[in-house]
Amino acid sequence: MSVSRRSILAGGLSAPLVARGLVTAGAGAGAGLLAARTPARAAEAAHQFSLGDSEITILTDGGLVLPASTLASNVSDEERNAFLTSHGHDAETRASALNIALVRKGDALVLIDTGAGLNFFQDAGLLADSFDAAGLDRDSVTHVVLTHGHPDHVWGVIDDFDESERFPNASYLMGAAEWDFWMNPDFLADNPEELHSFALGAQRNLGAVAEKVERVGADHAVVSGITMIETPGHTPGHMSVLIEDGGQQLLVTGDALTHPSVSFEKPDWQPTTDQNPELAAKTRRTLLDRAASDGLLLVGYHLPWPGVGRAEAKDGAWRYVAEG
Numbered sequence: 001m002s003v004s005r006r007s008i009l010a011g012g013l014s015a016p017l018v019a020r021g022l023v024t025a026g027a028g029a030g031a032g033l034l035a036a037r038t039p040a041r042a043a044e045a046a047h048q049f050s051l052g053d054s055e056i057t058i059l060t061d062g063g064l065v066l067p068a069s070t071l072a073s074n075v076s077d078e079e080r081n082a083f084l085t086s087h088g089h090d091a092e093t094r095a096s097a098l099n100i101a102l103v104r105k106g107d108a109l110v111l112i113d114t115g116a117g118l119n120f121f122q123d124a125g126l127l128a129d130s131f132d133a134a135g136l137d138r139d140s141v142t143h144v145v146l147t148h149g150h151p152d153h154v155w156g157v158i159d160d161f162d163e164s165e166r167f168p169n170a171s172y173l174m175g176a177a178e179w180d181f182w183m184n185p186d187f188l189a190d191n192p193e194e195l196h197s198f199a200l201g202a203q204r205n206l207g208a209v210a211e212k213v214e215r216v217g218a219d220h221a222v223v224s225g226i227t228m229i230e231t232p233g234h235t236p237g238h239m240s241v242l243i244e245d246g247g248q249q250l251l252v253t254g255d256a257l258t259h260p261s262v263s264f265e266k267p268d269w270q271p272t273t274d275q276n277p278e279l280a281a282k283t284r285r286t287l288l289d290r291a292a293s294d295g296l297l298l299v300g301y302h303l304p305w306p307g308v309g310r311a312e313a314k315d316g317a318w319r320y321v322a323e324g
């Protein structure tokens with residue numbers, strides 16, 4: 001069913017509505033976006049592990065590819081290329097996974113972000129299929145936590161085909177500052193054009209569930225042991241989600257960390273996808289320092305599938321150590 005839905009939609013879609021301004025800062029970015037293809041879908045659609053009595057499932061929403069130039073606006077092409085090449089990355093493209101965490105704790109089934117839907121990037125929007133492949137029922141999701149309002153996180157709130165809610169029985173939680181930023185009725189007048197398509201998509205998706213959204217502040221408990229914490233900079237009100245169970249801690253970082261080498265080893269590099277680069281870098285350093293000191297397990301939305309790992313202090317910065 002989802003295959004036919006996808007093919008119907010594909011006929012009506014032109015180039016993906018990719019973040020024009022935010023991702024076209026690099027030379028040749030437009031051509032790169034159209035030519036690029038994400039790697040084949042992750043071999044497994046779901047990766048499961050336990051944290052105390054909580055059951056964590058990472059589901060794939062597919063992937064997306066941006067130009068590598070989006071990884072840093074404040075270093076030279078030569079420096080960026082040399083770093084990426086020496087770390088085994090492609091110097092031209094930045095392939096990102098889309099790893100979505102689902103947490104079962106007691107009676108609660110908490111989904112953190114909803115994926116990109118089918119209108120953002122051609123190889124994204126697979127979350128509903130991943131639920132099916134893992135034998136999970138979207139109707140049983142009780143809470144959807146939204147880390148921020150970017151397309152690859154909120155454009156999966158509603159089904160692009162029939163505009164129904166993908167998680168019809170869930171309540172929603174989002175940072176109040178983040179909600180207010182994207183839902184501003186004067187958004188188009190108040191913000192640069194490169195954000196307009198993002199905002200229109202956010203308003204379409206978030207608007208559809210507006211009565212079900214609880215706008216929250218820092219350190220809000222979704223349920224006992226699942227807490228939203230402020231990690232601003234990538235977007236104005238970006239939040240991460242801390243899960244504590246059995247004396248262990250897991251931090252779902254959203255887009256506070258986006259790349260396994262750059263985010264950890266060059267936290268002060270400024271990706272063009274960060275809306276407030278200085279604040280994002282400060283948040284990154286604080287988060288990584290805490291993660292390394294406390295031995296936090298991390299889930300990164302865009303880190304290589306399944307995006308589970310830890311931060312280790314190294315040479316005044318950090319290193320990503322994948323787990324699982």
Ligand SMILES: [Zn+2]
Pocket residue numbers: 150152153255301302
């Ligand atoms: Zn993202």
